[in-house]
Each structure stands twice: as C-alpha cells, then as structure tokens.
Amino acid sequence: MTYRDPGQIDVLAPNFKRRLSGVTATVVRLVPLQADSIAIAAVAPALPDHVPQIRRRDLLTMSASGPSGHRVWHARRNSEMLAGLVLKHLFRKRLKLLFTSASQRRHTGYSKWLIRQMDALISTSCKTADYLDRPSRVILHGIDTGNFSPPADRAAIKASLGLPPGPIVGCFGRIRAQKGTDVFVDAMIELLRDRPKAAAIVMGRATEKHRGFERDLKARVAATGLSDRFLFPPEVPVHDIARWYQALDLFIAPQRWEGFGLTPLEAMACGVPVIATTVGAFEELIVPGETGALIPPGDVASMVSAAAKLLDDPSELSRQSANARSHVVSDFGIEREAEAIVTIYRALLDAAE
Known part of the structure; x- marks a missing residue:
C-alpha cells in the first residue's frame, strides 16, 4: 500500500468500519473516480x-x-461525524463537515445534534431527505456500467457457473428478515412449482445472528423437493458478482426496509428487469412496466404475480431487459454521482476561502 501525503489532500473520506458494508462499497467505488478531479483520500482500516x-x-x-486552506471531511456514519467534530474543535484542524444520509427512519436526538453541526448535507434519495430537519442535496447512487453490463451469451454464463439453463430469478444481499429473504423464498416456491424449467437463487451472507433464519429457509425449500432448482450458493467476492447478475433473467429486491439499495441498479445494468418493494430508493430507480415492477413489502402474492407476468412472456421480458440497461446507463452511471459530489466539495472549499 502506498499512502498519500496528507498535506496534499483537500478531501478526506473516512470509513471506520472494517467489515464490508454499503458505506464501504460506496467509498471504494467513488474515491478512485473522484481522485481524478480533486485531491481526495479515504481514511479506513x-x-x-x-x-x-x-x-x-x-x-x-x-x-x-490543506492545500486549499480548509479540507472537506465527508462522513457517512455518526461515528465519522463525531470524529470530524473532534478533529475540528479539539485538534484545531480546518475542516468543512459534510454528511451523507441514507437512512429512512427518524433520527435520534444524538444523530440530530451531530447533523446540526455539519456544514452541508447530502441525501441518497428524496425519501431520505424527508427525514432530515435541514435542507440537503439529493444525489442518487450510481454504478459502474462498464463492470455491470449485459453478457454476450447469457446461456454460456449460466453453464460456466454450473447453473440450470432455464429462466433464473435471483435475490442477492444479506440473508435476514429485514431484507425480505423469506418473502422471496415463499414466492419462488410457489412460482417454481408450476414452472419446471425455472430456477431461483438466493446469494448472500447470513451473520451469526441470522444463521437460524437461513437454516429455516433452506429447510422450507428442501421440504418442497425443489432443492435442485432453488439454490443457495456461497457469497462471492465483489469483483465476481457481476457474472452472477449476468446469469439471471429476473431479479427481485424483496426488502421490508432499506436505506438505498444498489442491487436493482446492478441487475438492471446487466440487462435484468427488477421487481422491487416500495422501500429505500427503489421507487426512484425502477420504472414500472418498463424496467420491472414495484410491489408492497411482504406481499408474496404480488411478488408471484409480477414475476409470473414477465417469465411467462419472453418477448416482454426481453423488451424490459433492454429498457433496464438503457435506463441505468442514461441516469445512474457512477460518473454522474462522483461529479455531483465533487461539485459540493468544491463549493465548500470555495466558501471557506
């Protein structure tokens, strides 16, 4: 690892959590891009x-x-907002404090106090902005549409991964009740029973607290005799996940609650239509009837109906697949997100002069 000279850095992006998380993924995606246009460095274990x-x-x-006078401290967690305040007020660092909020719940009194100390705020969706007591700039997440792209041959991708050749419905992410994995399992059991060529995949990690939940889901599938078509492959490294999206024909985001939720964008960028619940930023990402469908959280019947409608109409599935890719490329490229955030960095640095 070659570390940067902090004396040459204008923007600091802390990431104090060692375990992989959505914030970690955001920092890893954005900072290298932003470094092409502004002097930025992450601070992470x-x-x-x-x-x-x-x-x-x-x-x-x-x-x-810093080289521009003040530096920008871009926090994405409470602990990082607090660290910025300590550096500014106890260690006398000249910092402009920026916070990105992805939460869609009422903030605690402590969080509200921290947020009031910030010089500027970013929200990752309009829903998120509604939970803040101060104005914020809404900047939706973007993704790397070069890495996440449609396969030249979807059948070949399936074969290379050892997957069944028929239509495959996927659900990727943490395995837990909050993520609605059980809703997906119940819906897919019903869907697969009447479609002998279809298959389903649940891919993700269950932390220790949720291992019992995961075991119960696998037992439900086994009891139906569908284990050969309802797969639970082990979680794969981030750099390999795009291939698994490329093997899918339909993606479902069944969350009961979500802050933002990148998986629908990753799937659509790979030419996979998405059925998602009306939580997180999903209503701002998906165009119903054009790139997928929106359903109420926890609604197994609606999930089955929406999935069946697409799987049973290959021409419509193909049309929405093409639409999904163009939608993400035109509106959700990561370059757009990186540039919008850099604009805020520059405004904070200019205002501090």
Whole structure:
C-alpha cells in the first residue's frame, strides 16, 4: 500500500468500519473516480490498494490546513461525524463537515445534534431527505456500467457457473428478515412449482445472528423437493458478482426496509428487469412496466404475480431487459454521482476561502 501525503489532500473520506458494508462499497467505488478531479483520500482500516488513502494516525499529525486552506471531511456514519467534530474543535484542524444520509427512519436526538453541526448535507434519495430537519442535496447512487453490463451469451454464463439453463430469478444481499429473504423464498416456491424449467437463487451472507433464519429457509425449500432448482450458493467476492447478475433473467429486491439499495441498479445494468418493494430508493430507480415492477413489502402474492407476468412472456421480458440497461446507463452511471459530489466539495472549499 502506498499512502498519500496528507498535506496534499483537500478531501478526506473516512470509513471506520472494517467489515464490508454499503458505506464501504460506496467509498471504494467513488474515491478512485473522484481522485481524478480533486485531491481526495479515504481514511479506513481495510480498503483495496487502488483506493487513495492516508493512515488513520495521519489525522492527528497532518497540518491544520490543506492545500486549499480548509479540507472537506465527508462522513457517512455518526461515528465519522463525531470524529470530524473532534478533529475540528479539539485538534484545531480546518475542516468543512459534510454528511451523507441514507437512512429512512427518524433520527435520534444524538444523530440530530451531530447533523446540526455539519456544514452541508447530502441525501441518497428524496425519501431520505424527508427525514432530515435541514435542507440537503439529493444525489442518487450510481454504478459502474462498464463492470455491470449485459453478457454476450447469457446461456454460456449460466453453464460456466454450473447453473440450470432455464429462466433464473435471483435475490442477492444479506440473508435476514429485514431484507425480505423469506418473502422471496415463499414466492419462488410457489412460482417454481408450476414452472419446471425455472430456477431461483438466493446469494448472500447470513451473520451469526441470522444463521437460524437461513437454516429455516433452506429447510422450507428442501421440504418442497425443489432443492435442485432453488439454490443457495456461497457469497462471492465483489469483483465476481457481476457474472452472477449476468446469469439471471429476473431479479427481485424483496426488502421490508432499506436505506438505498444498489442491487436493482446492478441487475438492471446487466440487462435484468427488477421487481422491487416500495422501500429505500427503489421507487426512484425502477420504472414500472418498463424496467420491472414495484410491489408492497411482504406481499408474496404480488411478488408471484409480477414475476409470473414477465417469465411467462419472453418477448416482454426481453423488451424490459433492454429498457433496464438503457435506463441505468442514461441516469445512474457512477460518473454522474462522483461529479455531483465533487461539485459540493468544491463549493465548500470555495466558501471557506
């Protein structure tokens, strides 16, 4: 790892959580892109080598001012907002504090206090902005549409992964009740019973707390005799996940609650229509009838109906597949997200002069 000189950095993007999370993925995706147009570095315990970084201890020893005078401290968690305040007020670092909120729930008194100390706010969706007591700039997440792209030969991808050749419906992400994995399982059991060529995939990780939940889901599938077509492959590394999207014909995001939710964008970028619940930012990502469908959370019957409608009409599935890819490319490229955030960085640095 080659660390950057903190004296040359204008923007600091902390990521204090060691375990992989949505925030970690966001920092890993954005910081290398943003580094092409502004002097930015992440501050984190464990990130890939290609992400520009400084050491955590550099935060205390770096000069009070950056090359542009103030630096921007871009927090995405409470702990990171607090760290920015400590650096600014106790260690006298000249910082402009920026916070990105992805939460769609009422903030605690402590969180509200932290948010009031920020110089600027970003929300990842319009729904998220509604939960803040202060104005924020809404910037939807984007993805790398080069990495996530339709396959040249979907059948070949399926074969290379050892998957059945028929239509496959996928659900990727953490395995837990909040993510609605059980709703997906119940819906797919019903769907697969009447469609002997179709298959379903649940891919993700269940933490220790949710292992019993995962075992129960696998037992439900086994009891129906569908285990050969209802698969639970092990979680794959981030760099390999695009191939699994490319093997799908339909993706379902069954969440009961979500902050934002990137999986529908990743699927659509690979030319896979998406059925999603009306939580998180999904209503701002999916165009019903054009790139998939929206259904109420927890509604097994609606999920079965929406999936059957597409799987039983190959020409409509193909049309929405093409629409899904064009929709993401035109509106949700990661370059757009990175540029919009850099504009805010520059405005904060200019205002501090």
